[in-house]
Amino acid sequence: MNGLELANQIAIKKIVGDITSVEVVNLQQDSRKVTPGTAFFCVDGEYVDGHHYADKAAESGAVLFIASKDISSKVGDIPVIYVNDVKHIMAKLANHFYDYPSSKLNMIGVTGTNGKTTVTHLIEWIYRKNNQDTGIIGTIYRKVKDQIYPTINTTPDPLIMHETLNEMVKEQVSMCACEVSSHALFQGRIWGVDFNTAVFTNLTPDHLETHKTMEEYGTVKSLLFAQLGNTLKNGKARFGVINLDDPFAEKLIYRTSAELITYSLVDESAHFFAKNMKFFTDKTTFDLVANGEVFAVELPLVGDFNVANTLAAIAASFVNGIQIQDAVTALASFEGVSGRMQGIENDLGIQAIVDYAHTPDGLEKLIGTLKKLDYKKLMIMIGHDGGNRDNSIRPALGKLSLDNADYVVFTSVNPRNEDPTKIMTEMVADHKGENYEFVIDRKEAIYRMVELAEAGDLIVFCGKGHESLQHLDGVSIPFNEAEYVRQALAEKSETLKGINHE
Numbered sequence: 001m002n003g004l005e006l007a008n009q010i011a012i013k014k015i016v017g018d019i020t021s022v023e024v025v026n027l028q029q030d031s032r033k034v035t036p037g038t039a040f041f042c043v044d045g046e047y048v049d050g051h052h053y054a055d056k057a058a059e060s061g062a063v064l065f066i067a068s069k070d071i072s073s074k075v076g077d078i079p080v081i082y083v084n085d086v087k088h089i090m091a092k093l094a095n096h097f098y099d100y101p102s103s104k105l106n107m108i109g110v111t112g113t114n115g116k117t118t119v120t121h122l123i124e125w126i127y128r129k130n131n132q133d134t135g136i137i138g139t140i141y142r143k144v145k146d147q148i149y150p151t152i153n154t155t156p157d158p159l160i161m162h163e164t165l166n167e168m169v170k171e172q173v174s175m176c177a178c179e180v181s182s183h184a185l186f187q188g189r190i191w192g193v194d195f196n197t198a199v200f201t202n203l204t205p206d207h208l209e210t211h212k213t214m215e216e217y218g219t220v221k222s223l224l225f226a227q228l229g230n231t232l233k234n235g236k237a238r239f240g241v242i243n244l245d246d247p248f249a250e251k252l253i254y255r256t257s258a259e260l261i262t263y264s265l266v267d268e269s270a271h272f273f274a275k276n277m278k279f280f281t282d283k284t285t286f287d288l289v290a291n292g293e294v295f296a297v298e299l300p301l302v303g304d305f306n307v308a309n310t311l312a313a314i315a316a317s318f319v320n321g322i323q324i325q326d327a328v329t330a331l332a333s334f335e336g337v338s339g340r341m342q343g344i345e346n347d348l349g350i351q352a353i354v355d356y357a358h359t360p361d362g363l364e365k366l367i368g369t370l371k372k373l374d375y376k377k378l379m380i381m382i383g384h385d386g387g388n389r390d391n392s393i394r395p396a397l398g399k400l401s402l403d404n405a406d407y408v409v410f411t412s413v414n415p416r417n418e419d420p421t422k423i424m425t426e427m428v429a430d431h432k433g434e435n436y437e438f439v440i441d442r443k444e445a446i447y448r449m450v451e452l453a454e455a456g457d458l459i460v461f462c463g464k465g466h467e468s469l470q471h472l473d474g475v476s477i478p479f480n481e482a483e484y485v486r487q488a489l490a491e492k493s494e495t496l497k498g499i500n501h502e
């Protein structure tokens with residue numbers, strides 16, 4: 001794309017150098033990824049200032065710069081477009097460069113403290129089973145049909161976002177389910193993404209290191225709904241799907257012009273209402289009351305929060321053209337999401353579950369679900385993220401575990417540069433009992449849990465879920481929670497067989 005065409009998208013700017021002969025073939029904000037023909041955005045970030053890397057970008061072949069501070073000494077004759085807010089302009093130009101891909105897709109955005117990954121996967125499953133090609137953008141990966149791309153962020157920056165959406169358009173994906181994190185909303189990563197439908201799951205304390213107050217956190221979350229806009233998209237209405245059981249729903253209602261669809265586990269007036277919920281070890285059944293009909297749902301997931309997630313997914317699919325019965329039929333074979341209530345098979349008679357619960361609300365819901373299962377002893381392994389994270393939730397995570405489990409093994413979740421023992425000590429503040437221990441090394445903690453467990457026990461590994469890395473002391477080491485749990489159980493089984501054999 002010609003440099004002038006990019007510049008023409010910006011109203012207020014100062015152009016230095018000749019951009020008419022510049023051909024841009026790539027957009028980048030990271031100097032380490034610049035290739036010849038790149039337009040480089042100098043982003044003043046949370047940690048470093050991208051303007052400092054302009055010379056590196058120039059050396060790697062950048063042909064155009066977008067900056068807010070003077071970089072003439074670093075880039076020589078290479079043209080620069082100076083603007084006030086590089087991040088804003090980056091979102092705008094990325095959208096133009098990739099030819100507004102979100103406008104060509106059915107975009108369903110899911111926001112909320114918990115449930116985003118689960119809801120996007122439920123929606124994906126419904127569409128796939130109804131013979132549509134799908135895309136996912138979220139915490140675990142970016143996925144275009146079956147092609148998986150790694151991700152650093154739940155919601156990527158605008159360059160990766162629009163590039164991924166463009167890939168989906170090229171692959172003729174019809175629906176993209178996209179997790180929208182509060183950080184992304186706060187930092188404008190989804191500016192210009194044209195959503196058809198916004199889904200809200202819940203709002204509970206998390207990320208207060210960034211948002212400071214729940215009021216501010218809620219305001220940020222509601223941006224997804226506000227940004228749905230006032231107009232139709234390709235002649236189609238926009239919808240907001242909201243969880244009526246969350247007190248924040250009341251506020252969201254006034255922050256969007258989209259038609260609102262509600263779901264609830266308790267309020268019969270909701271458009272999508274679940275009743276007669278029955279919980280089994282491996283599934284949940286309920287009656288879905290929607291659109292004047294009752295549908296019998298059999299869901300291979302446990303937990304009432306997953307019923308709520310399912311209502312959200314069915315509602316979002318329905319307003320975008322999938323019949324309710326077709327969605328219900330599809331969900332009967334749902335295979336689950338990695339690291340979310342993931343059962344680990346073993347021959348020891350131990351029920352082992354890996355789950356991503358890492359907020360007090362998520363943990364409370366998880367424990368509520370666990371309590372409905374049959375077991376002898378309940379043991380929980382839990383920790384809390386270190387460094388620059390919202391440490392105010394540590395005592396709540398500790399107390400919930402200690403009050404409900406027979407035994408708790410505290411361990412590390414990405415301690416980063418913080419002392420793991422200090423984190424664990426904050427989690428057990430004020431607890432008088434002795435039903436716990438600290439094991440700093442997470443893999444050792446897994447083995448300790450398995451060592452302590454006996455047939456009939458329920459052992460639950462919280463907070464890591466699908467994550468494939470453990471961040472400690474400035475390094476990231478590969479980590480596979482489900483695999484380590486599987487290994488620990490298998491080794492214990494072998495040891496016991498050996499003993500019995502002797």
Ligand SMILES: CC(=O)N[C@H]1[C@@H](OP(=O)(O)OP(=O)(O)OC[C@H]2O[C@@H](n3ccc(=O)[nH]c3=O)[C@H](O)[C@@H]2O)O[C@H](CO)[C@@H](O)[C@@H]1O[C@H](C)C(=O)N[C@@H](C)C(=O)N[C@H](CCC(=O)O)C(=O)O
Binds near residue numbers: 044047158181182
């Ligand atoms: C604190 C934070 O949100 N940081 C995000 C932010 O980075 P930043 O702009 O501050 O980056 P920076 O490191 O200061 O660098 C500034 C600029 O210099 C550039 N640079 C840097 C080094 C270099 O050698 N060359 C170079 O060009 C960088 O590419 C960048 O453009 O913008 C980046 C691009 O969009 C994000 O990847 C990055 O997310 C980091 C990895 C992160 O951990 N974010 C968390 C807080 C987050 O966003 N989490 C939510 C999910 C939360 C949840 O629900 O659990 C998410 O959506 O991921």
Ligand SMILES: Nc1ncnc2c1ncn2[C@@H]1O[C@H](COP(=O)(O)OP(=O)(O)OP(=O)(O)O)[C@@H](O)[C@H]1O
Binds near residue numbers: 114139
């Ligand atoms: N609707 C819900 N309400 C409360 N807790 C939930 C809900 N759905 C899932 N959880 C719990 O939260 C954990 C994370 O679920 P999920 O990954 O779907 O949420 P998320 O919003 O994507 O989280 P994150 O953005 O932090 O990755 C699950 O393992 C489960 O314990």
